[in-house]
Amino acid sequence: MKLTGSQIIVESLKKQGIDVVTGIPGSANLPLYTELHESGIEHILARHEQGAGFIAQGMARRSGKPAVCLATSGPGATNLLTAIADAKMDSVPVVAITGQVALPFIGTDAFQEVDTFGLSLSITKHSFLVKDIGDLPGIMRDAFNIAASGRPGPVLVDVQKDIQNQSIEIDSIPDPLPLPPKSAPGEKEIKEIAEAINKSARPVIYAGGGVILSGAEEALRIFAEKASVPVAVSLRGLSTFDHYHPLYMGLIGMHGNLSTNTAFNEADLVICIGARFNDRTTGNTNGFCPDARIIHADIDAAEIGKIRRSDLSIVSDAGDFLEALVNYSEKKDRSGWISRINELKKIHDKDFQLPGYHPLEIIRTVSNLAHEGSIVATDVGQHQMWVARTYPFPVGRTFFTSGGLGTMGFGLPVAIGAALADKTKTVLCFSGDGSILMNIQELATLADLGLNVKVIILDNGQLGLVRQQQELFYGRKFIATSFRTHTDFSTIASGFGIRGIDMNAARIDMAQLESALKEPGPCLVNINISGEYNVYPMVPPGKENINMLTEDMHE
């Protein structure tokens, strides 16, 4: 059959099971868009390409399958880059297809020409520049395979406009490649690791996003319960373990629990599963778990020993590792160690009698009022850390945050993408007045779609997490962190055609909040909070996790 480049792309998307794509058309990808017209593939028109990239991330994060975003050449492609870099840092399978100027214009500084391939190289798992239409079917097949296989990540396919228009005779569109088989964890390594765990008196589990990517939440629970090992999580590991489980220690690291960081300091063995010893988790690496042996299990061989030397390591999918490990782990009574951790929780994680207008209490209130099993997305800032510390996430792909890149503007479009991928759930998007403005145009996309996305803005009139650093570490020299004017977000929401509600934290109308959270359709709730709250406890940058600043030390 004879197909154009655009037809090859669209047919390849169908072969890969893609039924929704998101993006913005422009000159260099119009042939592709024209082919989408009667393809049966739903197109979500974002209002900014970065929004499109994050909507694709939301779909991929919720479904676990590759999602697709489209952009034209030049600014369309450069606008996508932040979302692509974010996907790389958080291992999200996104396939970005960008239009490029036609071959005769390459290198001439043509209108909307930019070296998308070159710009993308260090922020993708792989990038393709299609220079021959004959390569296109194989490239499309490979792009999805690379994005989804092993440790997932973003793949960019840059397609020149003339290649989109050219035709070629091909037999068929290639079938999707099977994902490479996961190598079974070696029995010898598993036995060594199990032996180390069996001998340990004070072991802890440090679970990361790899557990969620593997779908290994249940395997983690079974292992932790059998071996009686307490579980802490990284930011990306939130929702791997039941928030109310007696073995759960919560978040570790810069804004983790003091009890968790203290327990890690006292541990004699750390079992790191699907995590990468990120600096926000370890603090000063030299002081991280100084007395502990380290076991590191990760699907990516490059992560082993990258930041922290491990005593025992294994390159393995988290689920395969845990399922093999549980067979060799002894049922242990570690009641002494667990009692010690509970004691640390009582000492350090005092359940302050917080007033109802405290951000943590507002988040608890929202979690109580929202539909059970709601999905949560956040932006980046103080609200992100408050949510991470407080919200009782249901287990498994229910919490989406920009963990690695820390991209403000992430929340709203990712929430839209998550809602597209799972229309049975309500998606709560917690944001701040700084973050929401970085992709607020996607409220228009949300209005188009009418999805159950509830945007909750904790509005403190400033870039709170930066102001907090200025207060604590930069001699209170506040600059460029306070907004001079107050933005009326509820009116903005109304302008986009979305119900907007404005509240003061001290006078929250519970009935109104509950109806906003539960009634079908999108809604924006702006809650004005005091600008004086800091996120505590906190590890000062460069310090060891044990040296946390706490609220009573500073207020």
Add this chain to the structure above:
Amino acid sequence: MNNHTLVIRAKKHAGTITTLASFFSRRNIDVEKMSCSADNCGAEMLCTVKCSSPASVTNIVPHLNNMHDVIDAYYSE
């Protein structure tokens, strides 16, 4: 093992060398010399990369092997 010099076998196509250059640049590894020659009837290329300082304090070979274009990478014997 000479951790100043890496040998990389990669698929040969437009962009492979740029991808490798980007890899070293992002990791702040100064490349003193990179020489590449076609191999396997032109389908592959064999690159020798001499770094000004040890390629990394950690082993960067697994990172190179993560790249789709790279078939094999190792430190020079």
